[in-house]
Amino acid sequence: MTKLSFGAHPFLLGFEQLERLVERTAKSGEGYPPYNIEAVTENAYRITLAVAGFREEDLAITVEDRQLVIRGRVSDGENGQERVFLHRGIASRAFQRSFVLADGVEVAGAHMEHGLLHVDLRRQVPETVVQTIRIGQRKG
Numbered sequence: 001m002t003k004l005s006f007g008a009h010p011f012l013l014g015f016e017q018l019e020r021l022v023e024r025t026a027k028s029g030e031g032y033p034p035y036n037i038e039a040v041t042e043n044a045y046r047i048t049l050a051v052a053g054f055r056e057e058d059l060a061i062t063v064e065d066r067q068l069v070i071r072g073r074v075s076d077g078e079n080g081q082e083r084v085f086l087h088r089g090i091a092s093r094a095f096q097r098s099f100v101l102a103d104g105v106e107v108a109g110a111h112m113e114h115g116l117l118h119v120d121l122r123r124q125v126p127e128t129v130v131q132t133i134r135i136g137q138r139k140g
Contacts, residue, residue: 040120053090
């Protein structure tokens, strides 16, 4: 008996890219910065990243090919001055976090609060469409 992969199952028509999306998401398994994903309502979500030490201008949020990408770059010292640390326990290295968005999920907005970056998402609920297909003779 041949085992079918998830994306090749005959009942899942049009989901061929699903396995690639899952693999791409699994590869981004680095733990920095830590994040939460919460369901705010049935059709609204919030991703929260702990970005202590980053300013708003140090962060970039983009959507590329149904993938939400959040990047942070290390900012130079305050007013261009070098800082000398005796102990450095707060990480402030550059990062990139990616999240695959399902069809119909859009970024509603983002804001910073107390060292946390909140990215709000919402799912557009499609209207239920019933289509009747007429059976006719094939031409050709």
